Amino acid sequence: MMSEKKYHCPRCGNEEIADYTDSFDCPSCNLEFDKKDCDELEESQILSVEEKLGIIKGLGLDINKETNSSNYSRDI
Numbered sequence: 001m002m003s004e005k006k007y008h009c010p011r012c013g014n015e016e017i018a019d020y021t022d023s024f025d026c027p028s029c030n031l032e033f034d035k036k037d038c039d040e041l042e043e044s045q046i047l048s049v050e051e052k053l054g055i056i057k058g059l060g061l062d063i064n065k066e067t068n069s070s071n072y073s074r075d076i
């Protein structure tokens with residue numbers, strides 16, 4: 001078994017990634033991915049950190065909720 005897993009971008013396959021402790025950045029896609037996701041999920045199921053944040057906002061769990069209630073975005 002391989003003790004050290006080499007990570008690559010699930011979107012473009014780029015192995016020239018910026019490696020962080022728990023995540024990595026793909027400079028080509030300008031997206032950040034969690035290593036945990038890459039370990040547990042199929043490549044096609046992996047979402048970038050940015051996309052996951054977008055989903056959370058889309059579910060109405062926005063922690064940055066503003067008091068202006070007329071500021072709903074309807075871009076679906």
Ligand SMILES: [Zn+2]
Nearest residue numbers: 009012026029
């Ligand atoms: Zn990429």
